[in-house]
Amino acid sequence: MTPEAARTADRSDGAGDGDARGGDNDGAPAPAPTGPGRVTVRGLTLGLGGGRRGGPASVEVVRDLDLDVAPGELVCLLGPSGCGKSSLLSALAGFLQASRGTIEVDGRRVTGPEPELGMVFQQTSLLPWRSIEENVAFGLKMRGAPARERRAAARDFLALVGLRGFERHYPAQLSGGMQQRAEIARALINQPRVIFMDEPFAALDAQTRFMMQELLLGVWERVGTTVVFVTHDIDEALFLGDRIFVMTSRPGRIREAIAVPFARPRSLELTTAAPFVALKRHCLDLVREETLRSIAAAAPAAAERVVSPGGRQAPPEAEPPSPPASRRGWTASPSA
Numbered sequence: 001m002t003p004e005a006a007r008t009a010d011r012s013d014g015a016g017d018g019d020a021r022g023g024d025n026d027g028a029p030a031p032a033p034t035g036p037g038r039v040t041v042r043g044l045t046l047g048l049g050g051g052r053r054g055g056p057a058s059v060e061v062v063r064d065l066d067l068d069v070a071p072g073e074l075v076c077l078l079g080p081s082g083c084g085k086s087s088l089l090s091a092l093a094g095f096l097q098a099s100r101g102t103i104e105v106d107g108r109r110v111t112g113p114e115p116e117l118g119m120v121f122q123q124t125s126l127l128p129w130r131s132i133e134e135n136v137a138f139g140l141k142m143r144g145a146p147a148r149e150r151r152a153a154a155r156d157f158l159a160l161v162g163l164r165g166f167e168r169h170y171p172a173q174l175s176g177g178m179q180q181r182a183e184i185a186r187a188l189i190n191q192p193r194v195i196f197m198d199e200p201f202a203a204l205d206a207q208t209r210f211m212m213q214e215l216l217l218g219v220w221e222r223v224g225t226t227v228v229f230v231t232h233d234i235d236e237a238l239f240l241g242d243r244i245f246v247m248t249s250r251p252g253r254i255r256e257a258i259a260v261p262f263a264r265p266r267s268l269e270l271t272t273a274a275p276f277v278a279l280k281r282h283c284l285d286l287v288r289e290e291t292l293r294s295i296a297a298a299a300p301a302a303a304e305r306v307v308s309p310g311g312r313q314a315p316p317e318a319e320p321p322s323p324p325a326s327r328r329g330w331t332a333s334p335s336a
């Protein structure tokens, strides 16, 4: 399966053709639908923990969240640490069960992980004992594709992400950026309707990160898959996204949907242009406000110390209360 074939593959079952807007996030228009990959979330509530005696009580991470992503759209999720971005992404990809509400991709309920919902994490999940080619071809192997077909497809997708010549290497023999490129190829080979990416470039140095962003845009423009991308980096969100969803503090909802008006292809110069800087400032203000809100919710006294009566804000003395969640050992709380 070549990248072009992936784009044009017939996946007509259930791809709706209505307006992608709706819910509480329709402040910005979604682009016209072009193919499969529509994500529709209604009234989503996610609870975590509370499964073990003596463990932490159940936490409502996301509450009544509505979200619409149009086919082929690249959207970024921004929000304060601990607001539920990773939890939301895990639920969208089928790894985490909803307590309430629905998630649909092309009109079909998401009830568990599936190859058509690709996921790329910050840390590599490549199998260290398999070659890069075997890692990338793994999804096809699971689906019983013949060896020759698997190898040809893996090579095509490795070439697409600039890893031609590294097929026989093992993950430990690649740099962090190269491993993330292999992760993207591994997700793409399954012809995903949507790829969910959770801070995939956060561990990379600035230069490599920018190259990865450009690479992702190039691949996305060729393959046309919907991408939902979580980041803390506002520049990254503005550089990549068609739209940015800014989440509230926990329990997370969509506070604002922002259409990114910059034409593509986007260049490095854009990041210092006045309209870019103005939009960045707006995003920064929203995230800051929500971060202060989450501090206030957890420790009102500490929040009072960081926000003086005159409204001037001093640097926080207390650490934000929500440590990054471990991606392992999640337990969904019982359905409501």
Ligand SMILES: Nc1ncnc2c1ncn2[C@@H]1O[C@H](COP(=O)(O)OP(=O)(O)OP(=O)(O)O)[C@@H](O)[C@H]1O
Pocket: 048, 049, 050, 056, 059, 061, 079, 080, 081, 082, 083, 084, 085, 086, 087, 088, 250, 322, 323, 324, 325, 326, 329, 330, 331
């Ligand atoms: N297994 C768990 N049990 C209970 N609470 C959890 C569990 N995993 C995560 N949480 C809590 O859920 C909330 C949301 O976590 P999540 O990882 O989704 O946030 P995030 O927005 O991705 O944060 P960050 O930006 O730091 O990555 C956090 O407050 C976290 O403490």
Ligand SMILES: [Mg+2]
Pocket: 085, 086, 087, 324, 325
């Ligand atoms: Mg996270």
